[in-house]
Amino acid sequence: MRIKVTIVAGDGIGPEVTQEAVHILESVAQLNGHKFQFIEMPIGGVAIRQHGSPLPAATLDAALDSDAVLLGAVGGNEFNSLPPDKRPEAGLLQLRQALGGFANLRPSIAYSALSDNSPLRPEVTAGADILFVRELLGGLYFGEPRSWDRKTGVALNTMRYTRDEVVRVARVAFELAQKRRKKVTSVDKANVLEVSQLWRATVVEVAAQYPDITLEHQYVDACAMHLMNTPRNFDVVLTENLFGDILSDEAAVITGSLGMLPSATIGGKVNLYEPVHGSAPDIAGTGKANPLGAILTAAMMLRHTAELEQDAQAIESAVQRVLSRGYRTADLARTNQPNQQIVTTREMGRLVFEVLNEIIDRRQAMHAV
Numbered sequence: 001m002r003i004k005v006t007i008v009a010g011d012g013i014g015p016e017v018t019q020e021a022v023h024i025l026e027s028v029a030q031l032n033g034h035k036f037q038f039i040e041m042p043i044g045g046v047a048i049r050q051h052g053s054p055l056p057a058a059t060l061d062a063a064l065d066s067d068a069v070l071l072g073a074v075g076g077n078e079f080n081s082l083p084p085d086k087r088p089e090a091g092l093l094q095l096r097q098a099l100g101g102f103a104n105l106r107p108s109i110a111y112s113a114l115s116d117n118s119p120l121r122p123e124v125t126a127g128a129d130i131l132f133v134r135e136l137l138g139g140l141y142f143g144e145p146r147s148w149d150r151k152t153g154v155a156l157n158t159m160r161y162t163r164d165e166v167v168r169v170a171r172v173a174f175e176l177a178q179k180r181r182k183k184v185t186s187v188d189k190a191n192v193l194e195v196s197q198l199w200r201a202t203v204v205e206v207a208a209q210y211p212d213i214t215l216e217h218q219y220v221d222a223c224a225m226h227l228m229n230t231p232r233n234f235d236v237v238l239t240e241n242l243f244g245d246i247l248s249d250e251a252a253v254i255t256g257s258l259g260m261l262p263s264a265t266i267g268g269k270v271n272l273y274e275p276v277h278g279s280a281p282d283i284a285g286t287g288k289a290n291p292l293g294a295i296l297t298a299a300m301m302l303r304h305t306a307e308l309e310q311d312a313q314a315i316e317s318a319v320q321r322v323l324s325r326g327y328r329t330a331d332l333a334r335t336n337q338p339n340q341q342i343v344t345t346r347e348m349g350r351l352v353f354e355v356l357n358e359i360i361d362r363r364q365a366m367h368a369v
């Protein structure tokens with residue numbers, strides 16, 4: 001199988017974590033006889049500096065012409081005073097829109113090796129395994145009109161959803177729940193917002209086609225609390241764009257570090273894969289970045305684009321094994337942990353690579369018997 005991947009590593013720690021993810025993909029390819037073709041293109045702040053645009057036409061063309069896009073991170077302090085449409089983030093939002101993926105999958109898992117990394121007690125987080133399905137192309141991020149009138153001192157964004165936009169993302173959530181613990185929690189603010197009332201009514205309608213799934217509704221404020229109190233009660237969380245943005249960062253607390261979280265955006269012309277964390281310019285180039293979010297994102301690419309489920313799982317097991325052996329990047333380091341070994345971005349990538357090779361070798365030896 002030949003898979004063409006556009007790499008848009010972007011800013012800050014983006015390039016260093018993406019590089020580790022690419023190494024992992026290459027080793028999977030080598031061991032299994034698949035071929036990845038990687039094309040590197042600029043996006044975000046680097047693209048603004050080199051080409052005057054956060055999403056140059058050549059980057060967009062390459063992305064549209066590939067089987068998958070792997071993104072690192074965008075954003076940097078020097079752009080903080082620019083209006084939204086001139087910032088590095090605008091490049092990512094334009095890319096998301098052009099690729100068309102509307103369902104952003106963000107798993108948040110309490111790994112037992114990291115149970116002490118969460119400020120939540122281990123008995124609260126143990127076994128938590130949540131999959132956020134964040135609607136990615138609607139709501140406040142893209143709704144028109146939008147403006148900031150400096151003269152009148154009035155700014156405006158529009159939360160807008162159509163029934164069809166809710167139907168399509170709800171279907172993805174219900175279908176994923178069928179392969180998991182068969183529960184969907186739909187999150188909205190239907191006690192205040194008409195958009196949320198449309199959301200809730202539509203989700204209820206879609207749910208009728210999935211009688212095997214238990215559907216519950218939560219208001220977003222309550223959900224923010226329940227996620228921390230009883231994370232194990234969640235299976236699939238279905239929500240709109242901004243709520244999903246906020247809740248998925250909050251859910252990083254369950255895992256122990258934002259650096260651990262991967263994501264996949266599906267449903268459009270080309271799937272987009274990006275870790276949930278940002279560009280962390282303060283630690284860029286210091287070897288402190290955690291590449292596991294990007295590596296787990298590569299696993300999601302194998303699952304959702306390449307249909308290599310076994311290899312996706314092999315990467316996920318390799319990550320867990322490396323963590324249970326005590327290896328930690330700086331974000332995961334804890335005081336009073338004698339068994340931990342602090343490693344750099346590069347070393348962490350290398351460790352996962354080695355364990356992954358062991359896992360795949362063993363699998364192949366088993367098949368040969």
Ligand code: IPM
Nearest residue numbers: 074075089092093245276278
């Ligand atoms: C995320 C990020 C982005 C978002 C930014 C960088 C535009 O926070 O992927 O969660 O808000 O969607």
Ligand code: MN
Nearest residue numbers: 245246249276
């Ligand atoms: Mn975010």
